[in-house]
Amino acid sequence: MSGIFSGFNILILSKILGFTGTSASIIKNKIEEHGGSADIFGSRNIKDIKSYTIVIAPENATEEILSQKLNITNIKDMTIVKPEWAHSSIVAKKIQPIENFKLKFNEKMPSRESSPSIKRKAEELEVGKPRKPSIIDNFSQSSRKSVGSDWVFSSPEEPSDLPINMNPEFFQPPDPSRIKSSNLNSHITDELEKLQKLYEILDDRGRSVTYANTIRSLKLLNFKVTDAEQLKKIKGFGIKTRNKVAEILQKGYLDKTVSLSKEPQIQAINEISQIYGFGSKTAIDLYKHGLRTIQDVKKFAEINRDYFSEIQLTGIELYDDLIQKIPREEVERIGSIIKAQLKLIEPKSEFELCGSYRRGRELCGDIDIVIGTKHKDRLLPFLITSLKAIGLLTHSFTNTSEKFTGVVKLEGKPHRQLDFFVCNIEETPYAILYFTGSSNYNRLLRLEAEKKGYHLSNTGLYNRSTGQKLINATTEDDIIRFLGFPILSLQERDV
Numbered sequence: 001m002s003g004i005f006s007g008f009n010i011l012i013l014s015k016i017l018g019f020t021g022t023s024a025s026i027i028k029n030k031i032e033e034h035g036g037s038a039d040i041f042g043s044r045n046i047k048d049i050k051s052y053t054i055v056i057a058p059e060n061a062t063e064e065i066l067s068q069k070l071n072i073t074n075i076k077d078m079t080i081v082k083p084e085w086a087h088s089s090i091v092a093k094k095i096q097p098i099e100n101f102k103l104k105f106n107e108k109m110p111s112r113e114s115s116p117s118i119k120r121k122a123e124e125l126e127v128g129k130p131r132k133p134s135i136i137d138n139f140s141q142s143s144r145k146s147v148g149s150d151w152v153f154s155s156p157e158e159p160s161d162l163p164i165n166m167n168p169e170f171f172q173p174p175d176p177s178r179i180k181s182s183n184l185n186s187h188i189t190d191e192l193e194k195l196q197k198l199y200e201i202l203d204d205r206g207r208s209v210t211y212a213n214t215i216r217s218l219k220l221l222n223f224k225v226t227d228a229e230q231l232k233k234i235k236g237f238g239i240k241t242r243n244k245v246a247e248i249l250q251k252g253y254l255d256k257t258v259s260l261s262k263e264p265q266i267q268a269i270n271e272i273s274q275i276y277g278f279g280s281k282t283a284i285d286l287y288k289h290g291l292r293t294i295q296d297v298k299k300f301a302e303i304n305r306d307y308f309s310e311i312q313l314t315g316i317e318l319y320d321d322l323i324q325k326i327p328r329e330e331v332e333r334i335g336s337i338i339k340a341q342l343k344l345i346e347p348k349s350e351f352e353l354c355g356s357y358r359r360g361r362e363l364c365g366d367i368d369i370v371i372g373t374k375h376k377d378r379l380l381p382f383l384i385t386s387l388k389a390i391g392l393l394t395h396s397f398t399n400t401s402e403k404f405t406g407v408v409k410l411e412g413k414p415h416r417q418l419d420f421f422v423c424n425i426e427e428t429p430y431a432i433l434y435f436t437g438s439s440n441y442n443r444l445l446r447l448e449a450e451k452k453g454y455h456l457s458n459t460g461l462y463n464r465s466t467g468q469k470l471i472n473a474t475t476e477d478d479i480i481r482f483l484g485f486p487i488l489s490l491q492e493r494d495v
């Protein structure tokens with residue numbers, strides 16, 4: 001470990017101007033890792049302010065704010081630098097000239113040079129902000145207390161943390177106004193978003209911003225683009241953009257996306273984002289802090305627990321288990337235990353093991369269960385409590401009244417991810433259809449529905465303009481037939 005900060009005694013301000021405690025502790029750790037000494041202002045072991053050689057403060061801090069916060073008058077006697085000084089020094093493996101990073105007071109914020117890179121740093125740091133602990137479920141702790149009283153849940157905060165198969169669009173409840181205003185060019189924007197994300201990861205801000213703008217413009221178009229030439233007269237679609245659109249229309253993907261995906265940086269970020277609860281944002285942020293592998297994340301998490309949400313810590317802890325595929329037989333065993341508990345609670349409910357299990361896979365990624373009930377609002381807490389009481393359910397990730405994600409474990413087997421979806425009993429066929437997938441098959445069905453002026457969701461098949469239900473299906477086949485789609489076997493849906 002290089003000791004670039006050795007001899008430095010640094011004070012880091014935090015919790016002002018959007019500069020979070022987490023950002024501060026990351027910098028502190030980095031400085032200490034590189035031989036320096038650092039304290040976070042406000043922590044207990046703080047020394048006399050004057051004893052610090054350098055103070056790190058948010059770039060937009062003013063003289064008044066700092067004097068107030070530090071409770072000293074002659075702030076100008078102190079060497080106060082932007083956080084970027086520490087970052088740049090770490091990246092360059094060499095202390096960067098302090099002059100270049102000094103906070104300037106009584107001057108207007110320079111708008112030009114302060115922008116992209118500094119702003120980007122601020123954003124990066126924001127990313128590292130801890131999500132509020134979203135679940136607090138210490139199983140060993142809670143099992144000592146009375147069952148079921150101490151579960152605290154919330155849903156994941158980053159959309160990018162949604163499992164891929166939970167396509168949010170398909171998942172939306174029908175809302176005619178939303179449907180009408182929806183993106184007509186997702187066939188193009190989906191692909192461009194992949195590329196844009198890659199540039200973002202690769203820190204190519206110029207291209208990333210350009211593509212983000214293009215994507216936004218495409219989403220706002222009130223017609224579906226079927227030929228890149230249609231964009232010729234529209235402002236903001238230059239020849240390069242039109243070529244990319246043409247490539248997508250022709251092949252369905254971009255060569256550039258494929259080649260960039262092979263970059264080691266992208267591979268590392270993809271690996272990190274496999275941890276449950278990690279969106280690509282978190283993975284990118286960790287990458288930027290020098291983490292490259294799951295092992296790196298595990299080590300980092302040992303000393304930086306605050307950096308992660310409870311969900312993420314569980315994801316890290318159980319990574320080696322959750323990454324393993326689940327044999328069909330185990331899915332069946334777990335399913336039958338859950339079904340038995342469910343039937344004790346509500347004998348008339350419907351239960352179906354969906355997902356890749358239902359499509360016939362020998363090895364499944366997780367366990368997807370659809371439950372149809374007349375008591376949608378009340379069933380889930382009872383079921384969860386009972387699964388916990390029998391020792392099957394070990395962790396919970398998220399819960400709403402209709403969705404639950406948690407972890408189950410059979411004795412002697414690894415931890416396994418479990419997803420429940422609870423629906424009104426008459427919606428069961430739609431939910432089963434949706435949660436069986438595959439997502440490609442779902443997409444085909446949805447497109448077919450849209451072609452006919454319908455909207456298909458996991459709750460029903462609707463008239464796209466009025467939002468009215470079109471049929472009362474009792475089986476999946478009713479829905480598929482109504483759409484005029486060929487009935488495929490479950491295995492054939494595995495496309």
Ligand SMILES: *[C@@H]1O[C@H](CO)[C@@H](O)[C@H](O)[C@H]1NC(C)=O
Pocket residue numbers: 017018019058060122
């Ligand atoms: C300072 O910058 C942070 C992050 O860039 C921002 O959240 C905050 O509102 C800014 N404060 C002022 C007073 O400009």
Ligand SMILES: *[C@@H]1O[C@H](CO)[C@@H](O)[C@H](O)[C@H]1NC(C)=O
Pocket residue numbers: 071
């Ligand atoms: C600020 O410093 C002065 C002395 O320099 C001290 O009397 C005062 O209590 C301090 N205020 C706070 C809030 O620490």
Ligand SMILES: *[C@@H]1O[C@H](CO)[C@@H](O)[C@H](O)[C@H]1NC(C)=O
Pocket residue numbers: 138139140141
């Ligand atoms: C969970 O509970 C156990 C047993 O009470 C305790 O030792 C452990 O520190 C707890 N972990 C957390 C994260 O609260």
Ligand SMILES: *[C@@H]1O[C@H](CO)[C@@H](O)[C@H](O)[C@H]1NC(C)=O
Pocket residue numbers: 151152153154379380381384399400401402
């Ligand atoms: C979800 O969590 C809330 C507390 O945040 C709890 O009141 C509710 O019963 C839970 N729902 C289910 C279905 O477990």
Ligand SMILES: *[C@@H]1O[C@H](CO)[C@@H](O)[C@H](O)[C@H]1NC(C)=O
Pocket residue numbers: 452453454463464465466
């Ligand atoms: C949707 O409802 C409107 C108004 O009732 C009707 O005119 C239209 O034909 C319906 N569309 C479909 C696809 O059934």
Ligand SMILES: *[C@@H]1O[C@H](CO)[C@@H](O)[C@H](O)[C@H]1NC(C)=O
Pocket residue numbers: 469470471472
């Ligand atoms: C579905 O069933 C409900 C209640 O039985 C009925 O009111 C409605 O008209 C039916 N809808 C269709 C499209 O058949």
